[in-house]
Amino acid sequence: MNPSSATAPATLRGAVREALQLALEDAIRQGALPALDEPRLVEVQRPGNPEHGDYATNLALQLARPLRKPPPAIAATLAEALARQGGVVAAAEAAGPGFVNVRVANDALAEILDHARREPDRWGRLGAPEGPAPRHVNVEFVSANPTGPLTVGNARGAFVGDLLARVLEAGGQQVTREYYFNDSSAQVRNLGASVLAQREGRPVPEDGYHGDYVVALASQLPDELAAPRPGESDDDARAWAIGHWASARIREGIEASLARLGVRFDVWTTEGSLAAEGWVERAIGRLREGGHLFEQEGATWFRSTAFGDDKDRVVIRSNGELTYFAFDIGYVVQKFSRGCDHLIYIWGADHHGTVARVRNAAEAMGYDKARVEMILTGWVHFVRDGVPISMSKRAGTFITLDELLEELGVDAARWYFASRGANVNMDVDIELARRQSSENPVYYVQYAHARIASILRKAGDAGLSPAATVTGVLDEPPDATLARIVARFPEVVEDATAAQETQGVTTYATELATAFHAYYRDARVIDAEAPGRSAHRLALVDATRITLASALGLLGISAPEAM
RNA sequence: GUCCCCGUAGCUCAGUGGACAGAGCGGCCGCCUUCUAAGCGGCGGGUCGCAGGUUCGAAUCCUGCCGGGGACGCCA
Numbered sequence: 001m002n003p004s005s006a007t008a009p010a011t012l013r014g015a016v017r018e019a020l021q022l023a024l025e026d027a028i029r030q031g032a033l034p035a036l037d038e039p040r041l042v043e044v045q046r047p048g049n050p051e052h053g054d055y056a057t058n059l060a061l062q063l064a065r066p067l068r069k070p071p072p073a074i075a076a077t078l079a080e081a082l083a084r085q086g087g088v089v090a091a092a093e094a095a096g097p098g099f100v101n102v103r104v105a106n107d108a109l110a111e112i113l114d115h116a117r118r119e120p121d122r123w124g125r126l127g128a129p130e131g132p133a134p135r136h137v138n139v140e141f142v143s144a145n146p147t148g149p150l151t152v153g154n155a156r157g158a159f160v161g162d163l164l165a166r167v168l169e170a171g172g173q174q175v176t177r178e179y180y181f182n183d184s185s186a187q188v189r190n191l192g193a194s195v196l197a198q199r200e201g202r203p204v205p206e207d208g209y210h211g212d213y214v215v216a217l218a219s220q221l222p223d224e225l226a227a228p229r230p231g232e233s234d235d236d237a238r239a240w241a242i243g244h245w246a247s248a249r250i251r252e253g254i255e256a257s258l259a260r261l262g263v264r265f266d267v268w269t270t271e272g273s274l275a276a277e278g279w280v281e282r283a284i285g286r287l288r289e290g291g292h293l294f295e296q297e298g299a300t301w302f303r304s305t306a307f308g309d310d311k312d313r314v315v316i317r318s319n320g321e322l323t324y325f326a327f328d329i330g331y332v333v334q335k336f337s338r339g340c341d342h343l344i345y346i347w348g349a350d351h352h353g354t355v356a357r358v359r360n361a362a363e364a365m366g367y368d369k370a371r372v373e374m375i376l377t378g379w380v381h382f383v384r385d386g387v388p389i390s391m392s393k394r395a396g397t398f399i400t401l402d403e404l405l406e407e408l409g410v411d412a413a414r415w416y417f418a419s420r421g422a423n424v425n426m427d428v429d430i431e432l433a434r435r436q437s438s439e440n441p442v443y444y445v446q447y448a449h450a451r452i453a454s455i456l457r458k459a460g461d462a463g464l465s466p467a468a469t470v471t472g473v474l475d476e477p478p479d480a481t482l483a484r485i486v487a488r489f490p491e492v493v494e495d496a497t498a499a500q501e502t503q504g505v506t507t508y509a510t511e512l513a514t515a516f517h518a519y520y521r522d523a524r525v526i527d528a529e530a531p532g533r534s535a536h537r538l539a540l541v542d543a544t545r546i547t548l549a550s551a552l553g554l555l556g557i558s559a560p561e562a563m
Numbered sequence: 564g565u566c567c568c569c570g571u572a573g574c575u576c577a578g579u580g581g582a583c584a585g586a587g588c589g590g591c592c593g594c595c596u597u598c599u600a601a602g603c604g605g606c607g608g609g610u611c612g613c614a615g616g617u618u619c620g621a622a623u624c625c626u627g628c629c630g631g632g633g634a635c636g637c638c639a
Contacts, residue, residue, distance in 0.1 A: 349632080424569065424576080
């Protein structure tokens, strides 16, 4: 049993699962259990109560019906066969209504922790997925229109998308972070008209943009753009030109805000380029060849209902203009043509109505629908001292992402979003969040990391250094408890990757920090009277530090050496 | 009307088939001559929206209802 080899399971849980599978086959071979008609999925879980051991299986409960035997009897047989396996299994016993509880061997525990310390950069990083799993995942998120600064509303998508990308990367997949930049819609002209009106002291159009940033843009507007061109009486052309200038300036601000968050994008795709490079045309061509388009009332429609949608969808309007949907499907073709295996979109909950049509069109164009996935984020409902804050870019009443970061800090904000499901609506009282930011759980976790860093520094000063292995202290209760939690980290990453969620990581990081703070209380690490034990404890504490740093790093949060 | 998401402790949220339902914050009481008190220990706090059903077992799955939010455009 060697977890560091390529073929061995990367997790203790996986090793136990393998042992259980072998134990089942063994019991059948020996006639202790009847043969199964069909293979059963062997599940290993973690008991809620630590007294029940490190891992448990409900296999006996599952087998009771097909084998027509009482669960406790099956559990007893399985426990015996498991105990015979040895290796990762130190002890196995039947318990409760038919569970089999397993205690892992100290050797296996030590091996996985020592491995973490030998290769800290790979700790919790899973290998590339085997089989047909997607390898190159495209995650498109934020994609806010360039008509104003990013708001706290956009923040949800920014964090959810970046966190998802990080989790997928930890799961061994290649990720492209992508931003769709809408540079050619009427909103841009509208923005230009607003800036121009502001510049000329005229009232901003009713459906224009009213924020302070419009005023700022107006004052920065170069004269040659503001002035009407000779022979050009058309205000519309001027509005477009100014709109493009303004949206470019806004994009710079958006990029700067995102950089502040620690979010970087690999690819920025503009709406204009999708048309100019022929992607929209190609997409429409594919649909037409497949017979999925029809003409009605002067418009061209995609027969989305043939794929289960409740309505058909217009691709080309009767005035000849392309719909937003047309760009969407052009973009799908572009992304797949670039070699992406799997597309994920982070959209606000208000976009749920567009999910079906895009996936249907992908299928109609010959792509696997399962490879086009939308994650819808819930609303963030902001209040300030109990008063709801309306979030309108046009009215200019919104909180910018930059303001949020100023009040909370990047680490606290990241933690806040990482610890909640993407699809739940959440209420945030800005004042409350600001006041409580110093009590944010993220600092609790960071503090544990800083404390360990301090111990390691002090140990160095005292001439003590960590041993190569933690073996030697795993029989002592405080050490055994902490070591087991540290060893679980790869399983947490595995689960986070499978679920495409990060809540489990924050929950785990908090649990690990709690365990360390208790350990700090109960176990003396630096002890000149017992240098041997100190060395092993330093190794354990170092593994804990690496794990805390990896968990925080997975969330894009810093792990300070001192606080 | 149809469709989607949500409903768990005073507040904000984890837990989505297993063995007594958790955390943070807030409240109350203790602990710094000892490796960082941004810490530790203790107390109090829940008909898991409601009602049925499936299951050996349901906060978790199914149905219906109630409550909150959202979407139903030749807008983006």
